[in-house]
Amino acid sequence: MRIRDALYAIALLLCDNAYGEEPRQDEVSASSPAAKPGRWPLAAKNKDILIKRYQGGVLLIGDSIAAKWPRDLQQRYFGAPFINLGMGGDTTSNVIWRLPYYDLNEAAAPAIVIIIGTNNLHRDGAKEIADGIETIVRKVGQAAPKSQIVVCEILPRGPGGTSYDSAIGEVNTLINARAASDGYKVLKAHDAIRDHEDRQSLYADPVHINSHGYVVLSELLTALISSNHPA
Template sequence: MKSTISLYFIIFSILFMGGKAQAQDWPNLNKYQNENTNLKPAEAGQKRIVFMGDSITEFWSVIDGEYFATKPYINRGISGQTTPQMLVRFRADVITLKPTAVVILAGINDIAGNTGPSTLDMIANNIFSMAELAKANHIKVILCSVLPAFDFFWKPNQNPAEKVIALNEMIKNYAVANNIIFVDYHSAMVDGRKGLPISYSNDGVHPNKTGYEVMAPILEKAIAIVL
């Protein structure tokens, strides 16, 4: 177990610090620039879906790559990112790819303070802005709840659990008010401490393969409705 946690920490640190080293590219627009340029137009009848998010999204393709293998899903997660960074790169990494829909899962790194202090309103507004940009460009939106977290291994003792719950309520209320599909991972994955159980995560924040296998059918139901 300790070795697995260490591996997560090493991967997270390399990806996150790599972004820090490129301070001139704060939103990390370079990460997917080549992939975006070389991406072929969607085939006739193909309904492309872009996944926008942070490490929880990025690692999904690594840990449970089979989920993406046979589907027109494009992963545009970047480890360590906060919602203002995602908002800046939303046009390059989502809109220009002309997807049918976008899945937005974001906010946990804002709560951790990865790019400085953020209020819940600030976090929510960035998520809402991404949703509105998508809708303005005729892209359907799926908004996801933030996964439960009892603590952060890279920034401990911040007591994020209640903030996650409050942010999820804000996202859910916005989704209902704007006729947007809301995916509730939190209720399906939370433990008695209001965190992510060890059965679903090796570090308390990132899902393991079992965790992603819990998430996949929940999301697939939402995708079926949207499409």
């Protein structure tokens, strides 16, 4: 009996190994899908309920900078809540992993805004990050061909944090250079934040902007969307 149980356990282990595990995000390129451990995959998949709940609104997908966009500013500047698919800590690989679980065409979003890349800076080069963003753009375009795609430049880091200024500049240069051929608009947020007369007042911490910073982004995004949909 014990021998049979042992053989059964070995067979299960071999089956598990045959199917493999989800690749860790530190094991894949910025253009390949990767899940995070723990409850993240379930939480990521469950965000699809927001698509039906806020259908027809602007859709955000990306990291915590997307996730933290204040609800009152969404209403004030855009007249309705966003379909906010932002998740804290996400890299380009995490967003690529999540995309198949969302019916972006059903969202009927006038614009799909991609805010991603800052969490890749510590491990990926500028071209790799830009390639990851380009992969997201391509997949979003295939899933929602009627929606305008907007890519937000990577924001400068706030006071007290690791700057990554050179890498951020290189990624943003590539984002802008590829926009026309890849069919997206660029939310030119980097310089608007960096050159603000009181830049420090726009940050909640070295990575995240506060409500004042989101006012800057809201004004830029409103103007960009309006320019694509004139009255």
